[in-house]
Amino acid sequence: MSQPKQQPKKRPAMHILFADDEKNLQELMRSELPRMGYSVTVCPDGLTAVAALEKEPFDCLLVDLNMPGLGGIEVIAKARELRPEIEVVIMTGKPTTETAIAAVHYQVYDYLTKPCRLADMAGLLGRVAERRQTKRQLTALQHRLLRAEGDSKMVGNAKAMHSVRTLIAKVAPTESTVLVRGETGCGKELVARAVHDSSLRADQPLVAINCGALPENLIESELFGHCKGAFTGADAARVGLFEVADGGTIFLDEIGELPLSMQAKLLRVLETGDIRRLGDNQTVHVNVRVICATHRDLEKMVEEGTFREDLMFRINAFEIEVPPLRDRVEDIIPLATHLLRRHRTDGKDDQLFSPEAIAELKAHQWPGNVRELANVIEHAAILCDSFPIDTGNLPRHFGKRQLRKELRDSEPMSLRQLEMVAIERALERHDGNKAAAAEELGVSLKTLYNKIAAAEEKKQAG
Numbered sequence: 021m022s023q024p025k026q027q028p029k030k031r032p033a034m035h036i037l038f039a040d041d042e043k044n045l046q047e048l049m050r051s052e053l054p055r056m057g058y059s060v061t062v063c064p065d066g067l068t069a070v071a072a073l074e075k076e077p078f079d080c081l082l083v084d085l086n087m088p089g090l091g092g093i094e095v096i097a098k099a100r101e102l103r104p105e106i107e108v109v110i111m112t113g114k115p116t117t118e119t120a121i122a123a124v125h126y127q128v129y130d131y132l133t134k135p136c137r138l139a140d141m142a143g144l145l146g147r148v149a150e151r152r153q154t155k156r157q158l159t160a161l162q163h164r165l166l167r168a169e170g171d172s173k174m175v176g177n178a179k180a181m182h183s184v185r186t187l188i189a190k191v192a193p194t195e196s197t198v199l200v201r202g203e204t205g206c207g208k209e210l211v212a213r214a215v216h217d218s219s220l221r222a223d224q225p226l227v228a229i230n231c232g233a234l235p236e237n238l239i240e241s242e243l244f245g246h247c248k249g250a251f252t253g254a255d256a257a258r259v260g261l262f263e264v265a266d267g268g269t270i271f272l273d274e275i276g277e278l279p280l281s282m283q284a285k286l287l288r289v290l291e292t293g294d295i296r297r298l299g300d301n302q303t304v305h306v307n308v309r310v311i312c313a314t315h316r317d318l319e320k321m322v323e324e325g326t327f328r329e330d331l332m333f334r335i336n337a338f339e340i341e342v343p344p345l346r347d348r349v350e351d352i353i354p355l356a357t358h359l360l361r362r363h364r365t366d367g368k369d370d371q372l373f374s375p376e377a378i379a380e381l382k383a384h385q386w387p388g389n390v391r392e393l394a395n396v397i398e399h400a401a402i403l404c405d406s407f408p409i410d411t412g413n414l415p416r417h418f419g420k421r422q423l424r425k426e427l428r429d430s431e432p433m434s435l436r437q438l439e440m441v442a443i444e445r446a447l448e449r450h451d452g453n454k455a456a457a458a459e460e461l462g463v464s465l466k467t468l469y470n471k472i473a474a475a476e477e478k479k480q481a482g
């Protein structure tokens with residue numbers, strides 16, 4: 021006969037540490053808290069509570085302030101030290117200013133005045149549990165984001181990136197609006213994050229929005245929010261991203277894609293700091309630092325009448341130009357290694373790519389910059405069973421596409437001429453460094469010298 025399936029044991033919604041010297045309350049909590057769906061450890065005094073905190077983690081500390089020996093505030097101070105993530109709820113007979121100040125200091129979530137009704141306690145603990153759940157979800161989301169987008173670490177030491185790093189360091193601690201320019205996928209958002217992370221607002225939110233990704237009618241409500249009923253479909257009020265970013269930074273990516281009507285509204289907000297939710301006639305003042313980015317030629321757009329000149333002057337007070345990846349060839353392999361680590365942890369850093377794969381990666385022109393490199397590396401990480409990654413693991417036709425396009429667009433050439441084009445390109449990319457060019461081309465330094473000498477001879481002869 022088959023055994024009836026055992027139901028998996030339901031995990032309690034929270035593990036609570038209850039500390040109070042009143043015996044009848046201890047008994048009550050021992051029976052009532054599990055009935056509310058929580059597990060509980062009951063302690064009769066402060067010292068026992070601290071010992072329990074040292075032994076195991078808890079979600080919530082429910083603590084009486086007036087206990088003999090170690091008082092509630094001391095227990096809370098110790099809890100913050102041992103378990104910084106714990107939520108604290110105070111129980112007190114008569115709240116005083118001192119306890120209120122201590123509560124703020126130790127980030128106490130809320131308090132219950134004794135004698136309290138069980139229903140009030142259940143309501144409060146329900147809110148604490150929700151808060152724990154939200155925090156857990158936030159951590160999970162941050163983890164997913166980290167896997168998808170990587171951390172904010174800027175990899176690469178190429179000379180072309182030195183001025184970018186210097187500019188970030190200079191502008192970050194100021195309140196200046198920053199315009200990050202550069203081709204698509206070259207790391208503009210990463211630069212914006214670096215500015216925010218090194219600024220005085222680093223512990224406040226950085227909110228990013230892609231101005232090109234939303235239809236015109238949605239972007240205003242996304243940026244400034246709306247009231248209930250402001251337009252068809254606005255079933256509930258919504259806070260805009262400027263309000264979410266209050267105290268922090270807003271990153272307006274692809275600012276060049278912002279429709280003209282929105283440009284005027286954005287300019288007003290940048291000048292006054294006042295925003296108005298759609299459908300509202302009240303304004304709200306926000307304190308937000310603005311960083312914009314674009315791959316478009318804003319000056320040309322101004323000439324063509326598609327971008328407001330006054331807005332351009334407002335946002336380009338300080339510019340950072342991120343160089344394309346093809347101008348920092350020496351960063352390609354360190355970047356590829358860094359990007360590969362998003363997917364694979366095995367293999368030694370210096371044995372992840374074969375010399376041929378390295379040559380192909382370095383020779384590619386990377387029109388999609390680091391984002392394109394990230395995609396190529398993700399593809400290779402999936403295909404490669406064991407390291408090193410070889411050319412066969414790179415996407416099909418990778419590297420050849422660019423050459424084919426150049427060949428299509430060029431005059432007819434001999435093979436020797438074609439070889440020289442490749443050599444000249446490699447030398448250009450490596451600032452004339454022949455050893456680096458030879459490595460990229462997959463030939464020895466001697467062969468490279470021979471080929472250059474032969475080409476010179478031919479030129480002089482004819």
Ligand SMILES: Nc1ncnc2c1ncn2[C@@H]1O[C@H](COP(=O)(O)OP(=O)(O)OP(=O)(O)O)[C@@H](O)[C@H]1O
Pocket residue numbers: 168169170171173174175176202203204205206207208209210211273274313315355358390391394
């Ligand atoms: N120097 C770098 N070091 C590490 N990772 C980088 C670097 N530059 C770019 N990346 C990574 O490449 C990807 C693209 O970068 P990012 O989104 O910052 O580019 P972007 O210029 O803002 O792109 P778009 O033009 O599409 O908005 C991201 O995953 C980012 O983490």
